[in-house]
Amino acid sequence: MISMNRNAKIALAVGVDLLALPCCFLIAMLLRVGDVTLAMRYGISTYVVVALVTIVAFLLSDLYRAVIRFIDQRLLAATGIALALAVLCVYLVLLAVNDEGFPRSALAIYWFIVFSYVVTSRISVRNFLRNHMGVRRDSDAVAIYGAGEPGAQLALTMRTSNEYRPVCFFDDKHVLHERTIAGLRVFHTDRLVEMVNSLCIRSIIIAIPQVSPERLRNIMQRMAEAGVTTKILSRLLDLADEEKTPTEAIRELKFEELLGRAPVPPRVDLFARCVRTRTVLVTGAGGSIGSELCRQIVTLSPSCLHLLDHSEFALYTIKQELQARFPTLPIVAHLGSVCNAALVERILQENRIDTIYHAAAYKHVPLVEANIVEGLRNNVLGAQVLAASAGRHKVEICVLISSDKAVRPTNIMGASKRIAELIFQAAAVTHGPGTTFCMVRFGNVLGSSGSVIPLFQRQIAHGGPLTVTHPEVTRYFMLISEAAQLVIQAGAMAKGGDVFVLDMGEPVRIVDLARTMIMMSGLTEKTADFPDGDIAIKFIGIFPGEKLYEELLTDGKVFPSEHPRIMRMKESALHPGVLDTYITCLMMACATNDRGMIESMVKAMVSDYTPQANSPPALPVSGPATTIEMAGLAKKIVSYRI
Structure with missing residues (x-):
């Protein structure tokens, strides 16, 4: 049954109900008339019709389209209401045909019996699926941050998984402390470090919809202090898809989610x-x-x-x-x-x-x-x-x-x-x-070939340290x-x-980005105050030509x-003729590898270019001929400006 596709499971449920519902109506009739002979006098067709009407009511209430692992009170209530409407329709039909001999009160008894059957059968199957799907005991012990509806559904899904073994919830609400949700105990986040060590939790999955970057960073900081890795629930809809595993519904945190700026949508x-x-x-x-x-x-x-x-x-x-x-x-x-x-x-x-x-x-x-x-x-x-x-x-x-x-x-x-x-x-x-x-x-x-993030990822993979040029360097x-x-x-x-x-938005300090990446890896920063940390941050000095603030x-x-x-x-621009002459001079300077002349030509075009003193030394000029040619070109620049 577990390996069947979705349509086959629906067909199986309908088939079982077609067998069970006539039996439910028979029991209702027996309770009403007290005799098998009297109960059967209305013929098999009556039982079949009542069962078909009930199946239609189940279809309208979405009972068959629901994922059994996530059957809840709302769906059962909707099924009960749809079943009551079906019973009412049958009752009105009997009134219309003026059939005085049919025991109409049997319909009320039928509603109670069928509703009990639906609840018992679905809850039993749900418990079977949750408890008997061969979850490995050696799978990773994880906790869920957020004991709301998404967290509860995530916990139920994990119980059918071989990848994760949920052991508890963490939540900021004191009212939920020591409560039980989806079969798991809820602990307040004040006990995070204690319970992580006690239950040998390796990672925590955030199941909070629409969490802000500020709160996410705060959660990440607490996770890092507890020494666990952090992931996040991507979409609640993925949990309701039986074809998807919990692994597909859970993903790694993205860096942009921690930068505090929402992406700019295109027009x-x-x-x-x-x-x-x-x-x-x-x-x-x-x-x-x-x-x-x-x-x-x-x-x-x-x-x-x-x-x-x-x-x-x-x-x-x-x-x-x-x-x-x-x-x-x-x-x-x-x-x-x-x-x-x-x-x-x-x-x-x-x-x-x-x-x-x-x-x-x-x-x-x-x-x-x-x-x-x-x-x-x-x-x-x-x-x-x-x-x-x-x-x-x-x-x-x-x-x-x-x-x-x-x-x-x-x-x-x-x-x-x-x-x-x-x-x-x-x-x-x-x-x-x-x-x-x-x-x-x-x-x-983010993610480009020259980005600092791939460098930090490699350094974390090798145990650090993370190299940052300066503690105050910021970037957009x-x-x-x-x-x-x-x-x-x-x-x-x-x-x-x-x-x-x-x-x-606001620029981000590179050292803060490095600390965020350490936290996202479930590690801690090694500092003088915390020498037992996992990854150190090393300041290596500004690169030649690098600015602190872009x-x-x-x-x-x-x-x-x-x-x-x-x-x-x-912005201000140069006359096209002047610019062409400057570029010709610049390319000639490049041909001689004369850094001093190159920087002079660059400075002539970009007046606010300020090369730093720690740039490499100038290379020697290869010969005087190029200098004479460049002097002639400089006269052209003067004539253009005149």
Whole structure:
């Protein structure tokens, strides 16, 4: 019976009731008339009709669609009311036909007998399923935080599981202390540590609907102090699905649930405006942001999606994933660098691209700081090549994915993203209304390849320590899905040269994030005051070019956009001719590996770029010829300014 599918179980229940209900009516008649002969004088058909009417009443009360393991008083009450209505209908029919010989009071007796049968049979089966499904005694002992309806249903489901063995409830309400719910004792959370040690509890599952981030963090702190891991009940509906196991209804906590900011939902009318029925190109399609962009774009019915990435493996992976989900959508993969002007030109010329999302960039601050030439070439030259080609081929929308590190940058990566913004601003002036250029600026993305979270996860797995650069360093965080949605919506709102910024709430201290991850792992922080803790946090000093506090806004003008949580900015820009000359000088400086000259050119373009003193030393200049050429180009810059 346990292994039967849902329809088979319903058929079995109906079949058993069709056999039992005539017997119930026979008993009622015997109690009323006191003689078998008198009871049978009305024929078998009468018993069958009464049983069928009762089955219809059970169907209307949802008795057969209910999961027997979760039969409760409300369902039994509904069944009793439906049964009373069925008995009333039979009584009214007897009155209508004026059958004086039929003992109508037998119907009332029948109601009591059938209702007793329903309660007894269903409760017996429920207890059987709860107690005789072979739960392993060596399964993990768990407690449930929250003794409400979700917690009670979770406890009942766990009793049929091999994965979990529920032993008690914890709840903040004093009135529930020492009560019994779903067969488990309820303890107040003040006794959390005591009962965890006494009952050898390994993990606690939070079964509180709509818990706030603040309360969740508080609960996590108490769990960490008790030395247990924490999970959460995902959806109450999953518990009512017999095809799902408790493992599928219980999940790990997500980091965004502890950050204190609700995700920003997209506006439906903006979301598909630049994608539906359009030919779309995503550069850096195999990266964290680029791949998520592709995943969301394919759901918006583009006519064709083009992917560009220099990593063969990343490009192959994302194309296979997208093609498996949408086999009929044309997806074209282009292997190569966005800095390859001939390749970009060919893609745009041959495919009539309508919308471009430029996600190709190097973004890891310490790596770019140690490899400034390649970082600048990829981030700056790539943006220049793409913007120029998009303008020539009249691409409708071209969106640059920028970074909060572009605001008053202290590192080459941030400065390179600000130069890329300047390139798109200049392109908006140069190409006029033919192509709409815009930029999207956001902070750290949870789950991206450069995020601190994967690093912390690896360090926790190896026993620590968790490395944090400085106790006061803070960052803005957003979900990778939010980042992709912001990029797509920005193209729909752009008017040309706009910078869009998401309202990301308050920044988060990285050390607090590290402590949260330690708590989520059921571990404790090792400190001088608590030397017996599990994981230490080690401060290793600021990286070259790293800032303590990131910013999203400059001194430029800020305007509201069509989306209430997205801001539009207008920032100062360089004359397109001046910018082109600066970039030419910058690329020549990169060719010589002259860090001093490179930083000077970057400073000329990004006036608020302030490289830190702990940056790597300047490399020697390779020869005087390049310096003479750059001096000549500098005269052109002066003439442009005049």
